Amino acid sequence: MNAPDGRSPRLRLSEIFASIQGESTRVGLPTVFVRLTGCPLRCVWCDTEYAFQGGETRSIDDIVNAVATFGLRHVCVTGGEPLAQKDCPALLRALCDAGHAVSLETSGALDIGAVDARVSRIMDLKAPGSGEAARNRWENLALLRRGDEIKIVLAGEDDYRWACEQIAAHDLAARCEVLLSPVAGQLDPASLAEWIVRDRLPVRFQLQLHKVLWADARGK
Ligand SMILES: C[S@@+](CC[C@H](N)C(=O)[O-])C[C@H]1O[C@@H](n2cnc3c(N)ncnc32)[C@H](O)[C@@H]1O
């Protein structure tokens, strides 16, 4: 497959593996993960720093063929920050064309507008405790559709209060599903669950299921 300028699109790939989807409303579904290399953000609690560099350069056809060998319908493109690579939208389109149900994990710092409408965009809003809240691209909110999801990962009670403010100020729950997740090992999940019920917050509580199953193992 060639880009309009005749270039063969290539991406820097960190890893491809099959696992159980541990995040988003697709949690529990057997899924192929395509993890792209590189990220312009540095969330202080990032659990995937190994994907900031390294990996190998692969064509879109190579990646689609590698995904096909797993024989699974669901594919999740993540990173690193996948949208930091200019050929990511072409990869997402190719995976949809190959018949996959595709989701994208993205930081919310980059424009989500070029992503194929068949893709479910799981978009973080970075809370202050991440150290990267200034990077939130608020214009993205207007682009969200019903099948997309907003995720806010919380390091503590201050982040929870910030999330409540954003949900109210931007009417987030009316736009799409909103997921609140604790930073693993940092915010007690039971506390977050209690706050959500106490405040009747119109969100979905989420824990990273893969960490319950496999702790911090790589490629899981
Ligand atoms: C590793 S990121 C890759 C995609 C993209 N860069 C982003 O931040 O959404 C995938 C998801 O893992 C979440 N995440 C990373 N480290 C985490 C941690 N320590 N605890 C909970 N969630 C975490 C991120 O907030 C994001 O929703």
Ligand SMILES: Nc1nc2[nH]cc(C(=O)O)c2c(=O)[nH]1
């Ligand atoms: N099992 C599993 N599910 C995931 N969902 C999103 C992930 C990510 O790193 O973006 C992830 C991951 O790394 N592993």
Ligand code: SF4
């Ligand atoms: S944007 Fe995503 S990959 Fe980048 S540092 Fe933050 S959590 Fe990690």
Ligand SMILES: [Mg+2]
């Ligand atoms: Mg992960």
